[in-house]
Amino acid sequence: MLQKIRQNSGGKPHPLLLGAHFSIAGGLHRALYEAAAYGCNTLQIFTKNANTWRERVLSKKEIKKFQDAKQETGIRTIAAHTAYLINLAGGERKKLIRSCAALKHEMIRCNQLEIPYLVLHPGSHAGDGEETGIGRIADNLNTVFASTKDLGVRVLLETTAGQGSSIGYRFEHLAAIMEKVSNPSRIGVCLDTCHIFAAGYDISTGDGYRQTINEFDKTIGIDRLYVIHLNDSKREAGSRVDRHEHIGDGFIGLEGFRYIINDHRFRHIPKIIETPKTRYTKDGDAINLRRLRRLQYR
Numbered sequence: 060m061l062q063k064i065r066q067n068s069g070g071k072p073h074p075l076l077l078g079a080h081f082s083i084a085g086g087l088h089r090a091l092y093e094a095a096a097y098g099c100n101t102l103q104i105f106t107k108n109a110n111t112w113r114e115r116v117l118s119k120k121e122i123k124k125f126q127d128a129k130q131e132t133g134i135r136t137i138a139a140h141t142a143y144l145i146n147l148a149g150g151e152r153k154k155l156i157r158s159c160a161a162l163k164h165e166m167i168r169c170n171q172l173e174i175p176y177l178v179l180h181p182g183s184h185a186g187d188g189e190e191t192g193i194g195r196i197a198d199n200l201n202t203v204f205a206s207t208k209d210l211g212v213r214v215l216l217e218t219t220a221g222q223g224s225s226i227g228y229r230f231e232h233l234a235a236i237m238e239k240v241s242n243p244s245r246i247g248v249c250l251d252t253c254h255i256f257a258a259g260y261d262i263s264t265g266d267g268y269r270q271t272i273n274e275f276d277k278t279i280g281i282d283r284l285y286v287i288h289l290n291d292s293k294r295e296a297g298s299r300v301d302r303h304e305h306i307g308d309g310f311i312g313l314e315g316f317r318y319i320i321n322d323h324r325f326r327h328i329p330k331i332i333e334t335p336k337t338r339y340t341k342d343g344d345a346i347n348l349r350r351l352r353r354l355q356y357r
């Protein structure tokens with residue numbers, strides 16, 4: 060009780076909305092309990108095996124267990140990440156139809172689980188050009204949204220490192236897609252620190268960080284940002300290679316994360332790590348979450 064009074068009167072910093080991507084092995088609800096065990100108040104999950112086209116139909120029992128776990132853990136802010144095979148920017152008709160159907164299933168599962176955010180890689184144009192790819196992504200999103208009008212989940216386009224022919228390594232790409240999406244309430248952005256850094260937005264220095272976030276705000280708008288992925292980068296800025304490193308061990312470094320953790324504009328935005336699960340033989344999540352928590356000014 061005394062502790063509580065002190066906390067309420069002490070002008071303490073807001074609690075950090077921090078989590079990790081957790082496995083759903085053994086059931087979707089297991090990820091929530093794991094998050095709680097790490098002291099997380101947010102998390103990300105896949106709602107199916109992310110490497111196959113095979114869909115997962117949720118049973119009433121699974122959904123109930125998930126809702127019970129939410130109640131028990133008190134975790135409300137949850138993001139899902141789509142399967143990796145989905146590509147809304149491709150030119151092959153058969154694959155596009157498959158991708159749209161898969162995205163719809165992802166949205167249905169999120170709706171059933173009352174997950175508000177669904178992170179999506181914008182897609183790869185496979186040589187057809189960025190403008191064409193951007194047009195296809197927007198068209199396909201509009202098609203999927205038209206057939207899922209009653210679903211409350213918001214699809215978040217993730218910034219990318221710019222590997223291969225992937226779209227989304229410039230803020231302008233995501234802005235252009237969103238501009239073409241008819242209903243802005245269905246769409247938003249997920250910013251991945253490793254990806255933007257690899258794409259050339261150097262957030263490792265104070266000047267670079269300020270410049271990057273200003274550019275993000277001018278191009279996309281901070282009000283369009285709903286989830287942040289916190290990952291350090293194994294490769295240098297502008298490498299366009301997507302390799303996640305433990306927080307502070309990579310080229311972004313602790314200073315870069317200190318800026319983002321303490322940026323009051325991102326106070327209410329869930330910050331989720333997707334760093335390797337082990338560091339040497341130790342628990343990677345425990346280490347990375349601790350490192351991030353220690354960066355918060357008090």
Ligand code: MN
Binds near residue numbers: 140178180217
């Ligand atoms: Mn991703």
Ligand code: MN
Binds near residue numbers: 251288
């Ligand atoms: Mn990510």
Ligand code: ZN
Binds near residue numbers: 251301
């Ligand atoms: Zn990545």
